[in-house]
Each structure stands twice: as C-alpha cells, then as structure tokens.
Amino acid sequence: MVAYARYWKWKRMENKYENNPEERQEWGAYATPPPTFHLNSDKQEVQQNSPATLCVRVQEMLPSLVDNDGTIRPEMAAALFAHLAVCPTCAKEFEEMQRTVAVLNTLALQPLPMDFSGVIMHRIELEMGGLYAKQAPPATSPISQVQTGESYATEHITDFATVSQLQHTTVETSVTQSTLTAWQRVVALGAFFATLLVFLSSGWGRATLGASLQTARGWLRQIAQATEEIPLLGWVTGQAFSVISQSLHLLEETYRTLGASAMKGLFVDVVVATTVIVFVNGRKSQARKASTGGL
Amino acid sequence: MRTVSLLEQTDAMLVRQTLCGQANAYNTLVQRYQRQVYNLAYRMLGNAEDAGDLVQDTFLRAYGALASFRQDASFLTWLYKIASNLCIDLLRSRKTRYALSLDAETDEGREPAADSRSSAPEEIAVRGAVQDVVHHAIQNLPERYRVVVIMRHLNDMSVEEIAQALDLPTGTVKTHLFRAREMLRGRLRPVLEMEADGK
Known part of the structure; x- marks a missing residue:
C-alpha cells in the first residue's frame, strides 16, 4: 500500500517537475500497474499490486466515480478513467453501473391522486383539535412581528378593520416598542442641547465647533474630488456636497464670530424645535387612536 | 412595506406559526x-x-x-424520517405474501425466482413500460435498501440527507446504495441490455 501510494506520488511529481504535457494528457501511462522495481521486493507487496487486485480496487471505487460524490480526487479519477480505457472488464462494470443509475433516474414523480391537505386538516381538527393554542406570535424581532401580524390579519380578520390598517398598527407597535419612551426622548434631547449650550457659551467651545465643521468640510471636499471622475454620480455628488459645504461654512463662521448673541439664537432654536416635536407627536398619537378605534 | 404571502414563507416560519395556533x-x-411524501x-x-x-x-x-x-x-x-419509519413499520406488520417472500429471499442476498421470471424480455414487451419494471424491481428490494x-434516485436526496433522515452513518448509506444497485442491476439486466441495444 505504501509503495503504491509512493508510485502515484512519483507520477504526479514527474508530471509536475518535468513539465511533460504529452505524458500528462496520455492517461494510458497511468493505467499501467506500478512496475515491480519501484516496490518493495517482498512477495506480499507484489501480489497486492497485481493486475487482478488492481481491478478489484478500481471496482471498489467505481460507485463513488458514478455518483461523483466528491470522494474521488481529480487525479485519482483520471487514473481510474485511464484504467477503464485499457481494462475491458472494469469498463463493462462501470458502463453497467452508469446504465443502472440512468434507468433509476428515469423514475418520475407520480401525480397525487387527490389533494390530501383538506383530509389531513380535518383529521387534525377532529383528533388533535386545540393541540396548539392560538397565541401571540413569538417576539423574535420587529420584522417577524410584522410578517406574522400580516398573515394573521389576512387569515382571520375581515370585519373589524381593513388589513392595511392592521398592518399599519403592527408596524407602529413594533417601532414604539423598539425605540425610546417619551420621557427618555425628552432627557436625550435636553442633554444634547445642554452640551451644545456649554460649547457655544465658551470661546473654546465655539472654536472647537468651528474647527470640527472645518474638518467636516475638508472630508466632504475630498469625497467630492474622489467621485468627480464618475460621469453622472460625480456631478450629483459635487453639487450636493457644495451645498452642504456652504452651509457648514456659514455655521462655522457663525460659531467662530458670534459670542453671547449665539446663546439667544440657540434658546429660540430650542423653543421652536421643542414645539415642533410636541406637535408632531400629538398628531401621531391622534392618528393611532383613530386607526385602532380607540383600543 | 412588502407583504410576505404564505407561499413565500420559509418552513421555519410556517412551523412557528403552526405552533402559535x-x-x-x-x-x-x-x-x-x-x-x-406520497x-x-x-x-x-x-x-x-x-x-x-x-x-x-x-402529516398527522x-x-x-x-x-x-x-x-x-x-x-x-424530518417528514421523510417519519414517513420512512411508518412505511417500514407497515411493511413489517402486515406480513403480506409479497413482503414475506422478499424478506425470506433477499435478506440472504439471493435473487427471488419470481423476479427473474418477471424480468424476462417477453414480459417486458408485454408490460411495455420500463418504469413498471423498475418499479417492481425496487419493490423486490429489502426495505432498508x-x-x-x-x-436517492426519486427524491434526489444527497447521501448526507439520507443519512440524516434514516439516522444512519454516511458509510452505511453508501453501502446500502451500492448493494441495492447491484441487486437492481441483476434484476434489470434485460432492460439494461435493451437500453444498450437501443443506443
């Protein structure tokens, strides 16, 4: 066995290092049993590699070759095909195996005599009714909640509200559950504006903000330059970044030059922003109540 | 928002919904x-x-x-696993003449005499359909083969899937497949010869 493996390794090395394409293509060279002078001289080894034993071992590998199930490496497959080319017994065996598989593969799926689903569901209802109690779908993720809610609405609810309204409700619920509550949002907003106030009320803060905006403008300029080679996208990106850059420049100058007057402006901004947020939230809650009928 | 119809849903989603009632x-x-399964x-x-x-x-x-x-x-x-177990239980419990003769003969690796008669070329010509011959030859195999x-050949399952469905090692599945094909090759020899002549 060891000598046999050594022989195949030698044949591969021969092809690899001598770069002899004629021999590589000539599979017949692989079909020849290993010459005895490459093997150990004891009788057991010679008998193990006799042509009859070789055929037995080839035939052991033929099912895998027929199935092409990936267990035969390409070089071994080449060797097997080479043997089949010179050994009529093994070739006949291989051909019959292939033909058997081909005949078996002609078996076609039978058509169903009837649709069993109705009978099966009826039997389930009779024999196992109530095995799985109707319950809320598992809350694995907002997406699965939405999908399950849709299918449930499509199947079961027809007279209460339209399916689209229920879908809307499901989406709203999942979004509300997955984000912050109202008071958390107020705290986050307050923290944000407080930080901004600290920055704007000090000369150091204003210089930092201005420097940050300058850096941001620099990045935007680099991105616009990188994409300007692209025909349409480069133009669109250039225009968009030009507008953003100008706005940032204006802000930067404002933060750098304005002192206490920026504080007054910021207070006005806070009041306006808070009013807008409260108004939008109120409208959303009204719409939600209207769509669910007050439930 | 995209609506997912029941036909597009994966098996896992449908199983989860079934468990939810x-x-x-x-x-x-x-x-x-x-x-x-049929x-x-x-x-x-x-x-x-x-x-x-x-x-x-x-399905119940x-x-x-x-x-x-x-x-x-x-x-x-998983369905195949249930179905194959039920099939084997049914075949063993009914003990029909058909199954008895098969168990007696093919478990010992011998060819059933009746099968060799039914695979004669004249018989094939009378039946007129290779599929019938193949179907009957498969019927005469031992259950595990x-x-x-x-x-493998009708449901297009891989060896690994079959091993999973039958709770068998992959090597055992390959061995069963090889032995089954060998038996079928003997029984389908007239068909194979006809196919070879046709080519």
Whole structure:
C-alpha cells in the first residue's frame, strides 16, 4: 500500500517537475500497474499490486466515480478513467453501473391522486383539535412581528378593520416598542442641547465647533474630488456636497464670530424645535387612536 | 412595506406559526410537501391506496410532534424520517405474501425466482413500460435498501440527507446504495441490455 501510494506520488511529481504535457494528457501511462522495481521486493507487496487486485480496487471505487460524490480526487479519477480505457472488464462494470443509475433516474414523480391537505386538516381538527393554542406570535424581532401580524390579519380578520390598517398598527407597535419612551426622548434631547449650550457659551467651545465643521468640510471636499471622475454620480455628488459645504461654512463662521448673541439664537432654536416635536407627536398619537378605534 | 404571502414563507416560519395556533400555516406545509411524501410511500408500499393513508398518517404524526422539531435538519428531511419509519413499520406488520417472500429471499442476498421470471424480455414487451419494471424491481428490494434507492434516485436526496433522515452513518448509506444497485442491476439486466441495444 505504501509503495503504491509512493508510485502515484512519483507520477504526479514527474508530471509536475518535468513539465511533460504529452505524458500528462496520455492517461494510458497511468493505467499501467506500478512496475515491480519501484516496490518493495517482498512477495506480499507484489501480489497486492497485481493486475487482478488492481481491478478489484478500481471496482471498489467505481460507485463513488458514478455518483461523483466528491470522494474521488481529480487525479485519482483520471487514473481510474485511464484504467477503464485499457481494462475491458472494469469498463463493462462501470458502463453497467452508469446504465443502472440512468434507468433509476428515469423514475418520475407520480401525480397525487387527490389533494390530501383538506383530509389531513380535518383529521387534525377532529383528533388533535386545540393541540396548539392560538397565541401571540413569538417576539423574535420587529420584522417577524410584522410578517406574522400580516398573515394573521389576512387569515382571520375581515370585519373589524381593513388589513392595511392592521398592518399599519403592527408596524407602529413594533417601532414604539423598539425605540425610546417619551420621557427618555425628552432627557436625550435636553442633554444634547445642554452640551451644545456649554460649547457655544465658551470661546473654546465655539472654536472647537468651528474647527470640527472645518474638518467636516475638508472630508466632504475630498469625497467630492474622489467621485468627480464618475460621469453622472460625480456631478450629483459635487453639487450636493457644495451645498452642504456652504452651509457648514456659514455655521462655522457663525460659531467662530458670534459670542453671547449665539446663546439667544440657540434658546429660540430650542423653543421652536421643542414645539415642533410636541406637535408632531400629538398628531401621531391622534392618528393611532383613530386607526385602532380607540383600543 | 412588502407583504410576505404564505407561499413565500420559509418552513421555519410556517412551523412557528403552526405552533402559535395558526392551522392555515400547517395546511401550507402539507400542500408543499404532500407530493414528495406520497411518492416515497408509493414506491415503498407499491400501491396508491396505502400510500395515501400513509401520507395522512405522516402529516398527522408530524403535527403531533411538531413542538419537538429542532430544525437542525430541513422540515422535508424530518417528514421523510417519519414517513420512512411508518412505511417500514407497515411493511413489517402486515406480513403480506409479497413482503414475506422478499424478506425470506433477499435478506440472504439471493435473487427471488419470481423476479427473474418477471424480468424476462417477453414480459417486458408485454408490460411495455420500463418504469413498471423498475418499479417492481425496487419493490423486490429489502426495505432498508429500497428506502435508500428511492430517496436517492426519486427524491434526489444527497447521501448526507439520507443519512440524516434514516439516522444512519454516511458509510452505511453508501453501502446500502451500492448493494441495492447491484441487486437492481441483476434484476434489470434485460432492460439494461435493451437500453444498450437501443443506443
């Protein structure tokens, strides 16, 4: 066995290092049993590699070759095909195996005599009714909640509200559950504006903000330059970044030059922003109540 | 927002919905896989009536055990496992003359005499359909070989999937497949010769 493996390794090395394409293509060279002078001289080894034993071992590998199930490496497959080319017994065996598989593969799926689903569901209802109690779908993720809610609405609810309204409700619920509550949002907003106030009320803060905006403008300029080679996208990106850059420049100058007057402006901004947020939230809650009928 | 119809939903989603009490989801699973299960049963049992009963029993048993479905294999593979077990139980319990003669002869690796007669070229010409001959040859295989051949060649399952469905090592599945093909090759020799002559 060891000598046999050594022989195949030698044949591969021969092809690899001598770069002899004629021999590589000539599979017949692989079909020849290993010459005895490459093997150990004891009788057991010679008998193990006799042509009859070789055929037995080839035939052991033929099912895998027929199935092409990936267990035969390409070089071994080449060797097997080479043997089949010179050994009529093994070739006949291989051909019959292939033909058997081909005949078996002609078996076609039978058509169903009837649709069993109705009978099966009826039997389930009779024999196992109530095995799985109707319950809320598992809350694995907002997406699965939405999908399950849709299918449930499509199947079961027809007279209460339209399916689209229920879908809307499901989406709203999942979004509300997955984000912050109202008071958390107020705290986050307050923290944000407080930080901004600290920055704007000090000369150091204003210089930092201005420097940050300058850096941001620099990045935007680099991105616009990188994409300007692209025909349409480069133009669109250039225009968009030009507008953003100008706005940032204006802000930067404002933060750098304005002192206490920026504080007054910021207070006005806070009041306006808070009013807008409260108004939008109120409208959303009204719409939600209207769509669910007050439930 | 994209609406996902029942037909597009994956097996895992339908199983989860069934466990949540939505019977319609299980109905979709039945409609999706009843043909594959029916064909496995038909080729295993040999007649349409028993195959129909077995399809119902398979889906009923699957419904009852759905909570234990762990989803480490596909739902179809799990169904095949249930169906093949039911088929083998049914074949063993009925002890029909057909199954008895097969168990007696093929388990010892001998060729059934009746089968060699039925595979004569004249008989093939009378029946007129190679598929019938192949079907009968498969029917005459021992159960453990038959199920492997059907899963491999009719249901297009890989050796690994068959091993998973039958709780067998991959090597055992390969061995069963090889032995089954060897038996079939002997029994289908007239058909194979006809095919060879045709070419």
